[in-house]
Amino acid sequence: MSRKIRILIKVNIIFMILLIPSIGIINLASAAQISSIIAYSPDGKGYIEELSSGKQLIHMEGSPYEMGYQQGYLDPISVERLASVDWFKNVVLNLLEAEDWILLFIMKKVLNYNRLMSEVGSVVDEPTIAAVAAQSTDNLDMLLDKLFILCHELVAYNSIYVPQEFLDEIQGVADGATDAGHPVSYEEVLLLNMGMDALLALAYPVVEPYLFWMDLFSFLSCSGYVAQGAATTDGHTIMGRHWQFTSYVTHEEMILMEYCPDSGNQFLSTSCAGFVGVTSAMNDQGLGIGNDMVPAQDCNPANFGMGTLLTARYVMQYTNQLSEAINFITTHTRGCSWIYGIGDGRNGETGGVALETSTNYYRVRDMTYTRPWWAIFSFNTIEKKSDLVTYTNHYIYYRMNDLADSTAIDDSVDRYTWLTNLALDMYGTLDLDSGSVLIDYLHPPNYGYYGSDLTQPVGCAVTCWDLTTLEAKALFGYYNDDWVYRSL
Template sequence: MNKYSVYFSLVVCFLLSPLFSEGKNLQELEIAFAKDNYDIVHSATFQNMRGFIAHHKYAVNYESKAPKRTFYVEGNAYQMGYLMGMMAEKDVAVMTNEFIDNVLLSFIKVDVDPKKIPVIWGVLMDILKNETKRVLRDMSKEYINEMKGIEAGCKAANPETKVTFNRLLMLNSGFDTLLSNFYALNQLWDKYPKLSVKDLDIPIMCNAFSVFGKATKDGKHYFGRDFMFPPGDAFEYTASMVIYRPSDKRLPIVSVTAPGFVGSIAAMNSNGVAMGVDMVPSGGCDNNRPGINSLMMVRSVMHSGSDVNKAVKQVVKTQRGVSWLYMIADGQNDRSVVLETGKSTRKLDAIAFPPDELKWLALLPDADFLKRFENQKHQKGLMVRWNDYKYPQKFQEFNNDLFWYHGKKINSKAWGERGFINRKHSGTNCPEAFYFSPQREEKDDVLIMTNHYVTPSMRLCAMNPMTIEIARNKANEVQWRYDELNEQILKNYGNIDAEKALELIDFLSPERKHPEFYKNNQKSSDGKTQRIRGSVSLFDLKDKTVKTKFGFYADDWITVTLPNYVD
């Protein structure tokens, strides 16, 4: 589209926009984008609803030099999907094809015999194609309709598009399908004899925190969240933010995502509630009914979770089949929570997951101990860890024997508020997941999440032998990230402002204290910077802004101030 066509379409959209919706008119949206350093460069309409693409005025992708983008769409689910498909068909096609294909390769261990890789990849793709459809029974019609809208919009933009509904479903729920099989089910290896657990390596690399109250210098509530996941030679070029303004009763949100993703890597709604998700390996999965999880869960909850309590209730009632961690932070009520989830179940039989020998040797609590000392009840297979949660310290008494049994040495200083089990991320002091990880946060205005359960019952669910095999030596690094992020937050406690909060969630960047952590990340073609394996985001839940970075570490941060677009 040339500049005259863009100008003409914007003028038409401006003249007719009062007829299209009850949202902001074009001039108001232009002003909102301009305040966040964007220019609207493209508009689209469908059934009297509008979509816009805005390019950042100076932030570009280091490698491609393409401007960073934010999308705005409005309408019902189908209309918003159609507008996204029509405006971003090329990116949706990349995400539903190259991204899926390449990320599957990243699930294969790097030292696997090259001759086996095509066979393993084929098995993984077979699982995606044949089993992902099981999520449809639990997926709400809004998101099915949105995917149908994306497909139709892509076909309108390009009749030869490779985008299909099935590929969109695989993109949005397929990795949940894989994990529901990988984490817990020994029979998977019988069903797919060409696949071995020793051939697989699951990427587990995420972090999040919530700080407010006395922790902050300016009285704000900051929710930091980095989602580290293989970009697949695609996400680092297609990632964006999307402002969704539904015409139904759902709340407007801003989502960190990529075209084709209906789900959200992280999102915030117009009430100042934000949410993100971290991987966590656990035996509590159901491959026959994977349910709604991860990115789709975040998107769904943020549209309806007007406060943190309502958001928690929605996660509890949603049918889940895969273990994930969710942090939800509420800036209006200054509350936050980590939801430690597994499959939806009426009875959480946590004792069933660890190896029998640990139980025979009395190295783990029995059912009676759990009943006496676990200080909360599970809710349909999940446990909640609020910002003022007090860990039942009685479970820490098992750790000395568990470390001894697994040949690990530990000192008493490892368990305190600022303790470390591994002083370096390369340390190996953890006996895999066979111990009760301490809760470091003792202050009620600090909450931290990496990729492990903290509540004792959910911790037992992670002691499933198959889970530990598939996670392969991740526990040490996960514990170190939790301890290191805690240490950095406590060092700055009482002095955390927007700049410091951004540094904290970006603590693993090659430009900060631990440049060696991501030394193996793929570099740019000139070798001067590294790819971000996902995205890093900071939400200010009082002002309802999000600042995010994706692509390359040399890229600029970009911002969306949600109230300017939807209030």
């Protein structure tokens, strides 16, 4: 069944009847706008808009609870499908691309009783740890169930780090979806927005020592770049972001999400209903952000903070320039390693960085960074342009790998090389359109990475932002679909 049919289509007839007398003669522009809106939320503020590409956008505005309710009510099937045990388990299985016996070995190490007591015993009680600890007779499905329970516990504790307004919004999502006929709990939506940090902070310290021998995270990864100045055709700041994640369910539920909150900045996100946090977004101040996985041992699953999705969301809503975004991320509690790609196109700090973070360390790799000649054991940066920065899933700033105990897998190094070399080939020609081609560098059949089938789903979205003009292009769904265009 197609997304259009599955989406809850509830045009508010009473709202339209009341509205028409106040309109009088409707001009053509207004008529076109009205005809593109296919569903309203009960309060008349939120709506789903049909875009020219055939894709859709959810518009939300108002208080945190109102925006959450609008999101959940307008696209409840997406919320129900993603805020579920089924989706969570499939993320884990896709996260670690390996044979079942390897997965079983790793899961038992992750859920080892003594390890759990040491790592999370300060925030999870001993009876719960005993219940979720791996037993010799556990199969993979049983271990996934235990991991799911433990992540729920860690997310519930770490919600103390989340601003109340985001928790209110999460409650709104759950209530909206439930009222639309697809019951979802607050706890399930909370896990969707914070669970990845709990999961990765638990798994990274176990998995990372094996990455020298096997690329366990090959197919769940991300890529990005920021370009400005001479790298572009008109001096604009262009940012690309490929959210490389599991296509399971998400390729069917991807949508543009437009936020107009009562306080803070407006912003646009490429995401799915259910996510209050963001993975790829641009705000009306010209800031863009994305978050890339980077396996490291320097993690703290007991206190991982609000998690990367809600951290990026806060940056979009409440920071206005590059330095503010960096300061917020680096001064708040972090318990999982991430690389944040951040671009700024407007407020006097134009440019971009790859902000490399772990629990106890961070480094800001800006456009001027080059590896010191003496740091021969650090990974090399090959862009070497003062108005370009590229990043995938390994630390490049010298010593960051040593400090955070991180290994660069071959897959990440390969993608960094391909992306950067293409960016250098396209140097001086980048704008919104050509920048979209650049960030879609893995488009089939390029490099043989995804094969040659253009009918396969995109996992999960490819987005390009012009952070100066506040324009966006995104590709999601399937590789042979049309790109979506939107501006703020």
